[in-house]
Amino acid sequence: MCSRRETTDSSDVKKGRSLRDKILVSFPLCDLKEEDLIQNPHFCKLLASLTKHVDQTGLSEQLKTELDQAEEKLRCQMCHWLQFESLHRGLEEMIQDHLVKKQYTDVSPEEKMFFETMEKCLLVAQCVKHLDPSSTTHQDRPPLLGLTPQHVMHLLPPEEVVQKMKKSSSTQLEQHLKRKCLSLLTYYDPELEDESETLKTMKLSQLSAQLNKDKKRAEGLKGIHQENRALLQRQSQVYISELTECIQLFETFISHHRMKVQADLDRKKVDYFEQKCVLLHQKLKSELADLQLQTYTPGTIAAHKKIRKELESEVKACKEEKQSLESKLSSFGILGEEFEALAKEYCRIQEEIKVKNWAIDEFRLYNEKL
Known part of the structure; x- marks a missing residue:
């Protein structure tokens, strides 16, 4: 019975761990932690139920379908625009290559006429595009410089020259695009740089599938x-x-x-x-004794000790006298201001007595001299 319960508990633990792993993989952008899912089991169950209705980015199935349809529509429009844009850029690159080539080598009159006609046609088409109002421009806006598409259409070369250019433009454009594709192939696989053109052409037919595979x-x-x-x-x-x-x-x-x-x-x-x-105290005493021996003689040191002893005894007596006088002064200070006036009068009388005694002594000395 106990083993069955342990088996059930272990299976529940494994099931819960697999469920948490599934939730963490299904919502990588939510910055979830496994501890949060363990502490909030009801929230974990809610996220598990949401995995059936939303994808990894958090979009619902219906919104995901609408988004895919919009992206498909946008992709078709982008492909349509890229076809014309690549054609236009290819023609412009051909003109640029011709201008560069003309600076270094001589070109035939037919080739010169071909590229001049192409350049004029592209310029006129670009001007017509800017002058022709469309759904993306304001219909009531006045024409630029008062010009209309009819004003620039007469700048086109003669019709027979244009037709002749159109017949040979497809071949020229195909050769130009082929050269670009071969350069792209050699960039994708540099090992084909020295191979023959036939092998490059065969590899070029497989380039799209290889790019899709990559x-x-x-x-x-x-x-x-x-x-x-x-x-x-x-x-x-x-x-x-x-x-x-x-x-x-x-x-x-x-x-x-x-x-x-x-x-x-x-x-x-x-x-x-x-x-x-x-140790430091002993060293200090040793250094002090050494310094005394280097500075004074033994007799001088003994005399200094004796003098120091007497001075210390005198200092001690002075300190005792000072303490006794301070105690007397503190006892006198208790008597207040009246005693202070009497003390000042006493001091004045003592000074007068000293002066009169000095005068008496001087008078006695003067009588003795007489």
Whole structure:
């Protein structure tokens, strides 16, 4: 019974993981995380139901169909426009090549007449296109410089010259396009550069199929790249979570180990600094004794010690006297301003007594001299 339950639980886990993988692949642009899907199972089921109705870009089936139809219509119009645009550019490139060729080599009169006629026809057609109002321009807009398409049509070469140019233009254009296709082929496959024209022509007929094949292969690789990107994202998230747990465990181990050995380390540091202080004190005393011996004689040092001792005793007596006087002054300061006036009067009387005693002494000395 227990084994059946474990088997059921493991199958549910595998089913849930496959469902989450399917959702992550189906919505690569939503930046979803597997943890979010695990924490929100109802949201996971909602996304699983949405996968039946929307594609990877988030478009519904109906909107996707309308978008495909619009893209197909746009593609047809673009192909139609590209046909005329490639024809026009091909003719212009032929004219440019002729102008370059004319600068370096001599050309026949027929070739010169052909390209001059083509250039005039293209210029007139371009002017007519700008002067002819269409659905993309304002119908009530006045013509440019007062010109109409009929004003420039008479600039065309004679009809027989134009017809002659049209007959040979298809052959010339075909040769020009063939040269461009061969250059494209050699660019796509440089190994065919030195091959014969027959082989190049045969390879050219297979170029379109080869390009389609390469395009499909690129699209397949793009899909694989998206799947690998989603897988790498999930693996990165798992790796980051595991790495975070490892870092937390490592920090816990470091803090525990540090608390365990910190007391012993502090005690050893204290002992070291104590011994270092004792050593420095002994070294300082040794340096001081050495300096005294280098500066004074032993008798001078003994005399200095005796003088220092007497001076220290006198300083001590002065300090004691100072403390006693300060205590007396502090006791006198308690009496207030009246005692201060009496003290000043006392000081004045003492000064007068000193002056009178000095006068008496001077008078006595003067009588003794007489």
